Amino acid sequence: MPKIIIILWLLSFSLMNHSSALNKFVWRQTDKAVVKKFLVQHCYDCHDTDIQKGELDLESMNFDMSSRDMLYKWSRVHEMIEHGDMPPKKKNRPAAQEKENVLKALARTLQVAYKQVETLME
């Protein structure tokens, strides 16, 4: 799993100076539902449009994975959840199964989105 994140990191830098118009990325509905539920329960308290801790507004990101910028942000979200950095320690911990499910859904989605970006770069 972390390999995907590293690739995305590198990709985000290599694309830094390009403004390629990417197709609107479409999520699998089941994955989107899993991720949305998790974010609403564990993240929106601090990262919605009203309260943007760390200047992160997950709500207005609106599940957009159609650009380099967005892929970078979503890969950070995956990373924070995976490492247990977010939600912060003082908050309720997500259940292990819940965490596993959200990471799977995110990783699968990032992987497909990454391929799409890669194809469009060729």
Ligand code: HEC
């Ligand atoms: C209790 C408030 C709170 C909750 C809940 C919370 N965060 Fe955060 N988050 C913060 C604060 C404060 C920062 C900025 C300071 C920091 O990085 O610790 C931050 C920063 C971040 C960043 C930016 C880090 C970076 O440098 O790229 C990401 C990504 C993030 N949070 C993701 C999440 C995700 C995903 C969730 C839900 C699983 C979540 N956060 C839940 C308070 C919160």
